[in-house]
Amino acid sequence: MLRISLTGPESTGKTTLSQQLAEHYHTAWAPEYARQYLEERGPEYTLADLEDIARGQLRAEEDAVARAQQLGRQVVFLDTDLLVIKIWSEHAFGHCPEWILRHIAQHHYSLVLLLNVDLPWEPDPLREHPNHRQYFYDLYQRELRSQVANFAEISGTPAQRLEQACFHVNELLQAAESSRPASS
Template identity: 80%
Template sequence: MLRVALTGPESTGKTTLSRLLAEHYHTVWAPEYAREYLEARGPRYVLADLEEIARGQLQAEAAAEQAARRLGRPVVFCDTDLLVIKVWAEHAFGYCPNWILRHIEHHHYHLVLLLNVDLPWEPDPLREHPQHRQYFYHLYQQELRNQVANFAEISGTPGQRLDAACFHVDTLLGSKPLTPFPS
């Protein structure tokens, strides 16, 4: 099972691109658990909430992988990853729990798509830092370099982003065409 994560600052189109990639490759995707969690509990959070969000994200990814396996699909997409939790925790609290750091160190994706901040900011009650998107983008970029992760930076219009992402996923898959879900 090839695992592809989409990461980066807020309001960069991760959810939209995750959904479009899953549709394009006839597979499933793991939605961002933080949105579900914060919509249910409100936008205020403490470090313990971020840990719960991290656990929920891992569960969502595991469920998506199982669903993709049942469907016989070779790839699954993850809308965000624990790197988002690390950056978020360190920015908000100056600290990231060790278990999350260990998980990031040992739980790699076959490909990470780092989404650039060149799309317009879309206001949302759960988003916090419109003025710091470039700062956060550089943090993600440096973290991925430090991890020696297989990552690609994705920029441009939504259509250009999908094309670029598909190019990198096709390369990962060895350009094997995927058939649609059986009817």
């Protein structure tokens, strides 16, 4: 299963693009669990809450993988990943729980789409940093480079973002197809 994560700062269109990609490729996607969690419990959170959110995100990812497999698809889209939790935790609490760091180091995605901050900020009661999006974008970029992750930066209008994302996904699908052994 090719797991494609969409990551980046707040209000960069991750949810919209995840849904569009899943629809385009007729597959499943995992929504951002943090939104559901904080909508149910309120916008205040602790480090323990971030750990619960991380576990919920991993469950959502596995549920999406199972749905994609049921559909007979080889790709799934994930609206966020634990890198978001790492950066969020380090910013809010000065550190990230070790198990999250281990998970990030051990589990790599087939492709990570890093969404740029060139879309207008959309106010939302759960969003916290309208004036720090470039700062956070730079953190994501640095983290992905240090992980030597297969990532692509996505920017522009929503239509341009979908086009760019599809280009990178198609390249990944073609590479996966060409690396499969020929059936006899």
